[in-house]
Amino acid sequence: MDRKLSAILAADIVGYSKHMERDEQGTYERLVAGRKELFEPEIARHHGRVFKLMGDGLLAEFSSVVDAVECAVALQRGLAERNVAVAASDRIQVRIGVNLGEVIVEGDDRYGEGVNIATRLEQVAEPGTVYVSEKVAREVERKLAFGFERMGSQHVKNISEPVILYRVKLDGPPKSRIKPTRWLARHRWPGAAAGAVLAATVAATAALGIPAWLQQPILISNDRPSLAVLPFTNLGGDAKWDRIAGGLTEDIITDLSHARSAGNLA
Numbered sequence: 001m002d003r004k005l006s007a008i009l010a011a012d013i014v015g016y017s018k019h020m021e022r023d024e025q026g027t028y029e030r031l032v033a034g035r036k037e038l039f040e041p042e043i044a045r046h047h048g049r050v051f052k053l054m055g056d057g058l059l060a061e062f063s064s065v066v067d068a069v070e071c072a073v074a075l076q077r078g079l080a081e082r083n084v085a086v087a088a089s090d091r092i093q094v095r096i097g098v099n100l101g102e103v104i105v106e107g108d109d110r111y112g113e114g115v116n117i118a119t120r121l122e123q124v125a126e127p128g129t130v131y132v133s134e135k136v137a138r139e140v141e142r143k144l145a146f147g148f149e150r151m152g153s154q155h156v157k158n159i160s161e162p163v164i165l166y167r168v169k170l171d172g173p174p175k176s177r178i179k180p181t182r183w184l185a186r187h188r189w190p191g192a193a194a195g196a197v198l199a200a201t202v203a204a205t206a207a208l209g210i211p212a213w214l215q216q217p218i219l220i221s222n223d224r225p226s227l228a229v230l231p232f233t234n235l236g237g238d239a240k241w242d243r244i245a246g247g248l249t250e251d252i253i254t255d256l257s258h259a260r261s262a263g264n265l266a
Contacts, residue, residue, distance in 0.1 A: 001104060002104070002105040002106075003102050003103065003104055003105065003112075004102070004103060004105055005100070005101070005102055005103075005114075006061045006062065006063065006100075006101075006102075006103050006110065006114060007061070007062040007063070007064065007065040007067070007068035007069075007098060007099070007100050007136070008059060008060070008061060008062075008068075008098070008099050008100075008101070008103065008110070008114055008115050008117075008118035009043075009048065009059070009060045009061075009062065009068050009071060009072055009096060009097070009098050009118065010057065010058075010059055010096065010097045010098075010099075010115075010118040010119045010121065010122040011039070011057050011058050011059075011060075011072075011075065011094050011095070011096045011122065012054075012056055012057035012094060012095050012096075012122050012123070013031070013056040013057060013092055013093070013094055014092075014093045014094065014095060014127040015093075016055070016056035019092070022089075023090070026090065027092075030086075030090065030092055031056075031092065034079070034082070034092060035058070038075065038078045038079065038082065039058065039075060042071055042074050042075055042078060043060050043071055043075075045071075046062065046067040046068070046070055046071035046074070047062065047063065047064065047067050048060045048061060048062040048067060048068065048071055049061050049062075051108055051109055051110050052109065052110075057094075057122075059110070059115065059118070059119075061103070061110055065098070065100045065136055065139050065140055066139075066140050066143050066144060068098050068100075068136075069098055069130070069132060069136065069140050069144060069146070069168065070144065072096045072098050072130040072168070073130060073146060073168060073170060075094070075096065076094070076096065076128060076129070076130055076170060077170065079092065079093070079094060079128075080128065093127040093128050094127070094128070095122045095123070095125040095126070095127060095128075095129065095131075096122055096125065096129070096130045096131070097117075097118045097119065097120065097121025097122030097123070097124075097125055097130075097131050097132070098118060098121065098130065098131075098132045098133070098136050099114055099115075099117040099118035099121060099132070099133045099135070099136060100114070100133065100135045100136045100139060101113055101114030101117060101133075101135070102114050103115055113159070116158060116159065117133055117156070117159060117163060118133075120156035120157060120159060120163065121133060121156075121163070121165065123156075124154060124156065124165065125167070126167075129167055129168070129170070130167070130168040130170070131151070131165055131166065131167055131168075132148070132165075132166050132167075132168060133163060133164070133165070133166070134163075134164035134165075134166060136166070137166040146168050146169060146170075147168075147169035148166040148167070148168060148169065149166065149167045149169055150164070150165070150166055151165040151166060151167050152164070152165060153165065229252050
């Protein structure tokens, strides 16, 4: 039995049976058009592959979980644009779930818990939304510009452990709600501590003979705590440490920006 790690996207049409009952031919035509004009091209553009088609949905596999989430968001946004020109009663909405996990490979088909959880996520999602598992959210939180909202945990059919759900925030400014796990994010810096670090940093620049313009604190117009992260200087002369110093500065800025209590960061 062959297994592999894959990102699985599950999509399902909301109210498919009612649409078919009201207008069978029109619903079928809109379904085929949406699949051919939006879903299949978008999945291919994000390096995915549809491995199963159902009457009212599909399953697709991606080697990259980043591609899978980006594709899911593109599908929901593309469908919303298509619905603008359609009467409300004829609009097709979908729910999408994305999971990252091991799947069983059997020819072109995929089975196993990795697929099952993606399907369950899709089933509990609201119309027009994308739900992802915690594993997916933590994998892509620093790689995508989308925010994530934790929706709690839920027991789903045929899965023994509760699944922690996240909803992708399709609109508004990106802001991750995932609890930071690295050291700097776990140790929150209150405003007084941030001010002390800033003062110490400015004092250090003066002691090291750094130009006066770099010694001036950055003034920010609101009352939130502020913290300036100045570049590290390589005093050893070995060029390889220049890259390390630059990377360390960027890592600190990134960690601080993900802290919920972060105010202004310069």
